Amino acid sequence: MKYVKKFFPMLVADLTTWVTLYYLWNKGYKRCIPLASLCCLGVSYLYCCLRSRDKISSNYAVVITGCGSGLGYSLALHCQELGATVIAGVLQMSSPGSKRLLREGIFVYPLDITLAASVENFTDFVRTVLTERNSKLRCLINNAAVMVFGEFEWQTYEQLRKQMEVNLLGTMRITKELMPLIRAHFGRIIVVSSHCNTEPIPGVAAYSGTKAAVSAWATAIRVELKKYGVKVVCFVPGSFVGESNILARQSQYFKKMERAMSTEAKTFYGDYFARYSQYFSSMARCGNLDKLEDSGIFETFEGALLDKYPSAVYTNEPWRYTVYHTMFKITPTCLRDRLVERFVQAPPWTKQDVAKSSTQQ
């Protein structure tokens, strides 16, 4: 199935060409046939070359940030299964995910991408592992991120700053620190992005902003670094909130928002805030030690990691996302915004809420 998917466009192109050749033959253009056949073979060969992938050998090292849970944890296990030397940065060495990675023989080291000292120590560790294992740093996977759900006005400055610091500045910091190694080893940088980058959604306005910013940054450095033999790729992994820790601290975040809220805002939002926070807190999952279920994530990721001529963006998405995101792009703004609300399925701001908030003003 994997190979059918990979070579599907080539199969379609070849089939079309053979049908055309058959048609030409029947019409009596027999002299065109050898030339057309050669062209067909040439195009197929070119396609195979463009789709070819690097091989992972024993000296192929991958650095991944944010490996204590979710996608980073799963990618660390997956890269090890592929045969790479994996160096996993984790925020907390004591987390169940970190302990499991250690047991699996993965190099695990503490890393807070927002702290200069932590990033420097981690880089020293990477250097030591590469020297000891005689390995090359072939890829840095910028995965670590923080997402706070809640309307923009509710989010505290600390929460806004945290998202900017981890998702954007932290990603830049670790990349900058590892650049000498990446350049020396002609490595690759994968930036984990999100659908929120192109279609920002309500409730995660700040997070969407950080993902759009980090994608813009990746697009710019892709061109800057091309001349040094360094490739930069954005990877949009799809949705797996139920299987990662990304919403794990949501109820604490809502408590902080409530504490910081002004009396005027509390009166205005009434029990809408309570309904909203209850709904999104209930979606929180934590401590899952299974690899992510969606095999499409890993298939798409392998392309981002290994394609010799990588695309700028690799996207894995469920059909629901494909349908909604196409509709967001092609519908007029008023309809698009309604569709976005349907897509997010947040608790509604009802007529009763409107009535209550206007009587209290």
Ligand SMILES: NC(=O)c1ccc[n+]([C@@H]2O[C@H](COP(=O)([O-])OP(=O)(O)OC[C@H]3O[C@@H](n4cnc5c(N)ncnc54)[C@H](OP(=O)(O)O)[C@@H]3O)[C@@H](O)[C@H]2O)c1
């Ligand atoms: N979940 C989704 O549906 C989804 C969809 C699209 C894109 N993504 C992206 O996928 C990536 C992984 O998300 P996930 O869902 O797997 O979330 P996750 O389970 O929360 O993983 C994020 C990891 O980053 C770590 N981290 C947080 N702050 C850090 C810091 N300052 N320095 C280093 N590491 C830090 C977290 O550690 P702690 O757990 O110890 O805090 C956690 O292990 C993110 O870039 C996210 O934007 C996720």
